[in-house]
Amino acid sequence: MKAQDHSKYDVIISGAGPVGLFLACELALAKCSVLVLEKAENPHSPLKQLPFGIRGLSAPTIETLYRRDLLKDLEIHKRLKNPHQHAKQGAQRQVGHFAGIPFLEGDVDTSQWEYRLPASTPASLISEMQELETVLVRRAEALGVEIRRGLPITNFQQTTDGVTVQSGDQSFQAKWLVGCDGARSAVRKMGGFEFAGTEPEFTGYTTQVDIADPEKLKPGRIVTPTGMYMQSQPGYVVIQDFDGGAFHSSEKPITLEHVQEMLRRVSDTDVTITALHAATTWTDRARQATTYRNGRVLLAGDAAHIHAPLGGQGLNLGLGDAMNLGWKLAATIQNKAPEGLLDSYYTERHPIGVQVLDWSRAQVAIMKPDPGSRALNAIIRDLMNTRDGATYFAGRVWGINTGYDLGREHPLIGRSVPNFELENGTTIGDLMHDGKGVLLDFDSNASLKTLASEYDDQIKYISGNAKDQLGLSAILIRPDGIIAWAVDKDADSSELQKAAAQWFAFEKAIRH
Ligand SMILES: Cc1cc2nc3c(=O)[nH]c(=O)nc-3n(C[C@H](O)[C@H](O)[C@H](O)COP(=O)(O)OP(=O)(O)OC[C@H]3O[C@@H](n4cnc5c(N)ncnc54)[C@H](O)[C@@H]3O)c2cc1C
Incomplete structure (x- = not known):
């Protein structure tokens, strides 16, 4: 006999990752009732903590958190500005990269960015997944969101009035369902969404290891003829191996022997790993749902798009989805939505996703271990060493020019509002x-x-x-x-x- 929850929520969200949690906050802020169902029993994972859980936040995300008064709760960025280059300060500080090619703070000409005000929030910050999720859970619960863990969505059916969601033998009702359940989204798969895109070129490894002879590895992000490696801090090594994504999709266990072999090959050294404490893999598979809505079912975050984490864009893209969708879905539920409002979620966010996927593909294209890629890489490196080049790449990585084509005259329309400060100090x-x-x-x-x-x-x-x-x-x-x-x-x-x-x-x- 199935257990049925008779309360009917406005929205059920599948997945309590950062995107699901932020969307829940947005909906609850607009007075919608929200249930979040999360597969994992335990919200804490070493992979969400430093250094594995490190995430670069771009300008639109920082503005979003600031506008909802959440930025002040993120402590980590105050003590950790840029772990990759902690030794360097000021103009020589690395503030981002494209395909491993760094750009430095002093090379970026922010005066080229129209309409940014001096009092605006920073253009980029470092955060930690665990802390971000903790802050979002606290806010969501304060707003009345119900978060239930250890309940994966296993099935759902929709009618013209609502959606019935199953988790094992339990069943829940809502007017809408949003899949924020990550790259392998069950909602996307069960909802019949097409997920179109390109296959991977490499397997990436993020590892915590003990190394007997770390001096054999060069500091910083090193692109080699067979891949890339980076020792972000002692004992934390990222490796990129151009195996067509084979190891990641094999789902084989990540052993010490395997990581050592990878690292030796990619770094062309005989470095020795004495212990493997933790490891995870990822790829540059780039796919995007061809629609973000099917009836009363929507997708956001990694459920809607996946790509290589190079340059750190996925979380930013997903939080942007949530900020865009929250108020539109709330208005739709509350009969306050003008014609086409909810559809504008897809028409505005899908093109941004296309840009991010292409940005990650472009990086992979110049990192590949072949002569053509190396030649292109050298040209991009030269361009990035110019002031205009560095400014262009920083603008793209930090999402400075992200905006929507709202089809109107003034250049500010469709752009994020500058942080005007009124004479009484209100921003x-x-x-x-x-x-x-x-x-x-x-x-x-x-x-x-x-x-x-x-x-x-x-x-x-x-x-x-x-x-x-x-x-x-x-x-x-x-x-x-x-x-x-x-x-x-x-x-x-x-x-x-x-x-x-x-x-x-x-x-x-x-x-x-
Ligand atoms: C190595 C690496 C580095 C990265 N660096 C950056 C960076 O610097 N900047 C950046 O912007 N992005 C970065 N990303 C990408 C970023 O981590 C993701 O884009 C982001 O976590 C997506 O958030 P999400 O909430 O959509 O999905 P997730 O974080 O994957 O959360 C999905 C949630 O859904 C749950 N779930 C899954 N299935 C079900 C189910 N059936 N029912 C209920 N719940 C379910 C999962 O348990 C999980 O809690 C990086 C990724 C990797 C791998």
């Missing part, structure tokens, strides 16, 4: 903690105030001068921090009505 980040839209009116225009009031609690109207207004008169900011509309001083503001109606439901039209 945009402060205004976005509650996940509402914001109409920021620098010119105290009465007609804009009236318009905002027609959207009731969906749009907060804020008027006042900012310390630096970047020549703007007013901007409309979506709950995810993306600018829906912007107008310069003395320009025509009549388009605001149209922009507001595209993202928010006119209060009188809301079906209760």
